[in-house]
Amino acid sequence: MMLLRDGPDGVEVFLEYQGARSGLGAVTFVGAPLREDDTVPLPWAGPVAAHWGRMLDVEDPHLAQRLVCGAARVVFERAGVLLANSGGDHTAEVTSGPDGDRRRREVHDEERTLADVLRRRALDLDTGLLRPLSRWLSPAFLRKRLCTQYFAVVLPLGQEPSPLDGVTGWGRWCSPTALLADADSTALGDEIGEPDTVGRRLDELVLPAVLIMLRKLASLTCTISYISEKRPSRQFEPVLATEAGTLMLRVEGLPAPARPVVHSL
Numbered sequence: 207m208m209l210l211r212d213g214p215d216g217v218e219v220f221l222e223y224q225g226a227r228s229g230l231g232a233v234t235f236v237g238a239p240l241r242e243d244d245t246v247p248l249p250w251a252g253p254v255a256a257h258w259g260r261m262l263d264v265e266d267p268h269l270a271q272r273l274v275c276g277a278a279r280v281v282f283e284r285a286g287v288l289l290a291n292s293g294g295d296h297t298a299e300v301t302s303g304p305d306g307d308r309r310r311r312e313v314h315d316e317e318r319t320l321a322d323v324l325r326r327r328a329l330d331l332d333t334g335l336l337r338p339l340s341r342w343l344s345p346a347f348l349r350k351r352l353c354t355q356y357f358a359v360v361l362p363l364g365q366e367p368s369p370l371d372g373v374t375g376w377g378r379w380c381s382p383t384a385l386l387a388d389a390d391s392t393a394l395g396d397e398i399g400e401p402d403t404v405g406r407r408l409d410e411l412v413l414p415a416v417l418i419m420l421r422k423l424a425s426l427t428c429t430i431s432y433i434s435e436k437r438p439s440r441q442f443e444p445v446l447a448t449e450a451g452t453l454m455l456r457v458e459g460l461p462a463p464a465r466p467v468v469h470s471l
Contacts, residue, residue, distance in 0.1 A: 207236045207281045208339065208358040208419065209367060210429045215381055217426045220285065220367050222377035226402045229344070229352045231413040233394065233403070236285045236367075236377075237354070241316070244276040248321035251291060252333030261338050262355065263439035274333055275320065277357045282323070283314040284374050285367035289336065289359060290329035298329055298362070310370050335359050337433050342415040343443040345455065356415065360429045376400075382424040414444050414455055 209220040219235065226232040245268070253261070259270035281287045286306060290298040309326075312318040324331060339356035361367070369377050376398045385394065385408055395403035395411055409417060426432050444455040 207277050207285075208356060208423075209236055209281060209285060209287065209361060210358060210423075210432065211361045211379065212429050213379065213381060216383055217423050217429055217432065218379045218381055219420070219423055220361075220377065221380050222284065222369075223375050223398050223400060223403065225400070229350065230354065231411065231416055232400070232406075233398070233411040234413065234416055235356070236281050238280045238284060240272060240276040241279075243316060243319045244272045244279060246275075246319045246321050248275065248319070249324050249330040250333065251330035252335075258333070258338075261439065262341075263441075273355050274336060274357075275331070277336060277355075278331055278333075279313060279320045281359070282320060283310045284370060285377070286310055286370070287359075287361065287365050287367055288323075288329075289332050289362065290324055290327075291332045292327075292329055298327070298332075298365075307370065311373075314370060314373055335362065338439060339419070339437075340415070341439070341441045342413075343441065345444045345446065347446060354415070356419070358433065360433055382420040385420060386424050414457055415442070418457065 211218050211220075221233055222236055223232065224230050224234055224237070228234070230237050255267040255271035255274075258274055259265065259267045262270050262273060264270045264273070278289045281289065288298050292298065309318065309323050313320055313323060320331070337358045339358055341353065341355045344350075344352045344354075367377065369375065380394075388394075389408040392405050392407060394408060395406040398404075403411060412420070423432070442457050444457050447454045447456045
């Protein structure tokens, strides 16, 4: 989930450390795999599942609903951001504090579902806040391949992301412009301070999908321009290529420069 807000120098995105073995990159947007309980029916507001299926280019509306519910669950349990409303345009606000953290941990530990949390507070999942982005397949040479559906959402008013103690570690708002301007340094990895981040450049910390989306965000002046943009559903798959004897990852159909293959892949 690409969690966005407007900062003093343009759009900011919330990044978190997950570790190189997560499959999502050592540093990435808020994310986690789908779970079985993402199929549990919950109070729903916004576009219906069939409409989400068309936006995501997914034939099965139940799968489309699961993808949306999974995205909302992940950003709640990992960042404490609840995409919900109490009817009409009344978006849910504060979710932090001891009670909110307890609910997040219960959802993370699969002791409760997101549906339980919403019903307890008489809220509906506000799917209208979400915007579908691209879908990415991991390269064919990997033993474990993932299909990752990216979404974007602007931080709801009155909420602030926070790590879940013992589950999420480093995480903060980042300026894509600043990150890319300093992309050749190891400052971000050194700040995180983990064995698989120290001494590594930005392109060694994030997957090609994240790097390409950071470049897009760096070109924006405000979140509304990104959220309101109408874009077709597209699927990308990085492929191996050789250039001057160096293995590279290329993404067909995108005007992005190639990325050297690093050992974290």
